[in-house]
Amino acid sequence: MDLPSRLEALITPSLEAMGYELVRVQMQGNQRPTLQVMADRVDGAAMSIEDCTEISRALSALLDVEDPIAGAYTLEVSSPGLDRPLTRPKDFVRWAGHEVKLETAQPIEGRKRFRGRLDGLDAEGRVVLTLDEGGAVALPLAEVRGAKLVLTDDLIRAAIKDQEGLRTDD
Known part of the structure; x- marks a missing residue:
């Protein structure tokens, strides 16, 4: 098992x-080296500095x-952020409908980099994109080396709406 996989197996139970x-x-x-750990709150609320501090202390001890x-290495705990x-x-x-940048391990249809609207996963578990330049592509999830959301006005509005939905008026 490679180091990131071993670290994931070690860290996940404590985080959960x-x-x-x-x-x-x-x-x-x-x-x-820096060990970067990105985490989200299970309840969907925004991550705070206090959350990152709590995680950092627990993971440091573990x-x-x-x-x-x-x-020697540096431990860095962060939220994934909007992008x-x-x-x-x-x-x-979860993030279907938003713009993404994606890179594959091997060329698919003659290229490795893709950008467009994320349409989710199809029945075979492939990542489906409507490309910025037109057309669509379905990429095997196992071939995706990196993917991230692109910061757009729509993404910001969705994040604000999500956070407002989590607030309660007591």
């Missing part, structure tokens, strides 16, 4: 117990005990 969901775990850099990373990476099948369903 705290009411969070892992979005992505990634190691970056060589000299002084990683100190388990010691899965050789040598979030899409990493799980449910992300491609």
